[in-house]
Amino acid sequence: RKEVEQDPGPFNVPEGATVAFNCTYSNSASQSFFWYRQDCRKEPKLLMSVYSSGNEDGRFTAQLNRASQYISLLIRDSKLSDSATYLCVVRSPGTYKYIFGTGTRLKVLA
Amino acid sequence: EAGVTQFPSHSVIEKGQTVTLRCDPISGHDNLYWYRRVMGKEIKFLLHFVKESKQDESGMPNNRFLAERTGGTYSTLKVQPAELEDSGVYFCASSQETGTSYEQYFGPGTRLTVT
Numbered sequence: 001r002k003e004v005e006q007d008p009g010p011f012n013v014p015e016g017a018t019v020a021f022n023c024t025y026s027n028s029a030s031q032s033f034f035w036y037r038q039d040c041r042k043e044p045k046l047l048m049s050v051y052s053s054g055n056e057d058g059r060f061t062a063q064l065n066r067a068s069q070y071i072s073l074l075i076r077d078s079k080l081s082d083s084a085t086y087l088c089v090v091r092s093p094g095t096y097k098y099i100f101g102t103g104t105r106l107k108v109l110a
Numbered sequence: 111e112a113g114v115t116q117f118p119s120h121s122v123i124e125k126g127q128t129v130t131l132r133c134d135p136i137s138g139h140d141n142l143y144w145y146r147r148v149m150g151k152e153i154k155f156l157l158h159f160v161k162e163s164k165q166d167e168s169g170m171p172n173n174r175f176l177a178e179r180t181g182g183t184y185s186t187l188k189v190q191p192a193e194l195e196d197s198g199v200y201f202c203a204s205s206q207e208t209g210t211s212y213e214q215y216f217g218p219g220t221r222l223t224v225t
Contacts, residue, residue: 004152032212043114043201043216044153087153091212095166096141096205098214100153 001026006088006101014109017078021104023088024070032091033071035062037084038103044087047073078108112137114217116202122223128190131220135184135204141165142185143205143214144177148198156200159185160207192224 006023013019025033036044048055050062050071061074075082088101115134123129135142144156156175157167161182170177174193179185189196199221203214 034213036216043218046213046215049211049213092155096143096158096212096214097155097166097169098143098145098153098203099155100145102152 002101003027003099004088004090004101006104008102008104010105010107012107012109013078015078015080017108018074018076019078019106020072020074021086021088021106022070022072023101023104024068025088025090025099026069027090027093028066028069029093030069030090031093033062033064034089034091034098035060035071035073036087036089038087039084044089047086075106078106080108080110082106083108114202114204114215116200116217116220118220119218120221120223122225123192124225125194126191128188129192129222131187131189131200131202131222133185133187133202133217135202136215138206139204139215140182140207141205141214142179143203144185144187145201145203145216146198147201147219148195153201156187189222192222194224197222197224 033050035047038044054063059076085103117132142159147153155169158165159179176188199219202217205214
C-alpha cells in the first residue's frame with residue numbers, strides 16, 4: 001500500500017462547479033499535511049497547509065479527518081485557471097521529509 | 111524576494127557521463143531538500159540538509175549520487191556515472207527553521223535525460 005494515495009483523475013468539471021479531492025495516508029502518526037498545485041512542467045507550488053480544525057482560503061477549503069486518515073480539498077466556483085494537478089503531501093513523522101501522492105489532475109472546461 | 115533557483119533547467123547526457131545540478135535556496139533558509147520525479151511516478155525525497163550538514167539522506171538511491179552544501183548556502187547534486195534510470199526531474203526545495211511550520215518552497219527543477 002502506498003503511503004499517500006490519490007485518485008489520479010482526470011476530473012473534468014465545467015466552470016463554476018464545485019469539485020472535491022480526497023487523499024488517504026497510511027501512517028497514523030503523521031502530523032503535517034499540505035496541498036500543492038503543479039502546472040504542466042512546472043514546480044509544485046504550495047496551495048495550503050491543512051490544519052486539524054480545517055482551513056479555508058478564498059474558494060479553497062481543506063479538511064483533515066484523522067480517524068479515517070484522509071485529507072480533502074474542496075474547490076468552489078471553479079475557474080479555467082484552476083486546471084492543474086493537485087498534489088497531496090504528508091510530512092513523514094519525526095522528519096522534514098515530504099511524501100507525495102501521485103497527484104489528481106483537474107480540468108475545468110469552458 | 112527571489113525564490114529557489116536551479117541550474118541547469120535541462121541537461122542531456124550520455125550514460126556513463128557525469129552531471130552536476132545546482133540549487134540556490136531562498137535567502138535565509140537553513141533547510142534544503144532534493145527530490146526527484148521519474149516518469150510516471152510520484153515525486154520522491156532524496157535528502158535534506160540543515161545548513162551544511164546532511165540531516166537525512168535516506169532517499170539517495172545509491173552511491174553514484176553525491177550531494178554537497180559547502181558553506182550552508184547553495185547545494186550541488188552530482189551523478190557519476192549517470193545511468194538511464196537516473197532520467198527525471200530533480201527538484202530542490204527550501205524552508206525556514208520555525209519548529210512549527212514545515213512548508214517547503216520548490217525550485218523549477220532540472221530535467222535530466224540520460225541517453
